[in-house]
Amino acid sequence: MGWMGPVVDDQEHEGWVVPLFADGAQGAGTTSARGVLIVRRPDDGPCDGDRVRLAYRDGCTAEGIWQDGTVIGGDGIMPGNAGGQVHCEVIEEADQWRPDAEVVGWVAGCTCGWRGTPWTRVPPRLADPAARRLAVAGPWAELEAADENRVRQEWRQHIAGWQALEDVKEAATRQAAAARALDEAVRAALAAGASWADIGQVTGMTGRSATERWSARD
Structure with a gap:
């Protein structure tokens, strides 16, 4: 995995580049000297080593x-x-691994189950990102940073609506915390002898407005 997104209704939206294989198998985004770790599907039967x-x-x-x-x-x-x-x-379950050379393409994936549009693996001379054809150097299946970012942008579009709401939620939380901190600071200033005119001056309002806003809360 690799790209952390918002949590919506207790569902995490974490994205990654999903390696694809000719028989429909998909990689988990983990690679090693053994190759690419395969994602096990719920309907898969027992596999060797299980x-x-x-x-x-x-x-x-x-x-x-x-x-x-x-x-x-x-x-x-x-x-x-x-x-x-x-x-x-x-x-x-036993880990299932496949050689990098068997990867035939990639797709943006999300832990919610969403998958984007596949990108096809081609030899370097045929690479054309505009036509969704990508190449990798050598026998490995890991994309170059620029190509990984192309795949990632599709995942970003997938989570854009949820991410925007998450940003609103976080901003509202910060605003509420700041409002509580301001209320406490005003009470402390009044207790220290500040006037409503003083409070209004430092908060950008008139003394009367400051009185109307905070006197009822004391």
Whole structure:
């Protein structure tokens, strides 16, 4: 992940450049020497390396590691499609990695589930940002700063309305805090012997206006 946005109705809007693969898989925005970390979708079945729990009709359960359609556990290999099995639950997902070279494009993504319009990966000689064709140097899949910013701008447009409301909310909070601080300062000044004329002068109003504004609050 990388770009922090507003929180709306307890939903964070954090954006990142999502690597895309030819089979529809998407990257999580994390890369390493192992390649690109893949985002697991809710409807994905068990993947190699996952720890799973098998439940059988007789009430028995067994746990193990999913590998090539079978479950390897303490009792050896258990077929993942055993006739008595009624449920297979993934209880711990294994990280899935793919080589950078398999990335075919990128798209702006947000933790709310939104995705922008894809950008296609091309060789450097065919790069044309205006046509949504981007290239990277070498075998890696990380975009150059200028291209990442192009993708980021689409995410900014996605959150623009929420961000504007968040800015209004923060400004209103600051204004309310400043108003409370001013009220307290006026009370302290009066207690120290200042007149309403003095208060009006330093707050940019007449003494009468200052009296009308603050005397009723004391």
